[in-house]
Amino acid sequence: MYKIAFLFTLLSSSVALADVAVIVHPSxxxxxxxxxxxxxxIxxxxxxSNGNKAIPISQASGAxxxxxxxxxLNKSSGQLKAYWSKLVFTGKGTPPKEVDNDAEVIQLVSSNPDTIGFVDAGSVTDAVKVVTTF
Known part of the structure; x- marks a missing residue:
């Protein structure tokens, strides 16, 4: 009984501590x-830094x-939505394009050298380059 509870706790904590990888096109x-x-x-x-436009790709929701x-970004999802709502309303900004999952982010980033996105570090493929992790 205790072994099962310990195993469940161990598995749950590893999911909560997953790293997020920021990815760009390999070039x-x-x-x-x-x-x-x-x-x-933001x-x-x-x-x-190379002068090319940076196109951020975000994920709509989830862990x-x-x-x-x-x-x-040091913001909760709610704070980030409020931040972008204000910028959109005042005409001072456009939020990043949102997609549903890691696979979509990887597909977009691997096909456009001007994009930057984030995925679960365990989802990274050789089609993209990791520039930092959080």
Missing amino acids: NGSDINKDTVERIF GKEKSF TADEFNQKA
């Missing part, structure tokens, strides 16, 4: 650090999106 040689990621995903930075919002 993107820009310098991208955690501050750059935050600035791109609309304060519009291009990569990966919540983890990224909290760790990378």
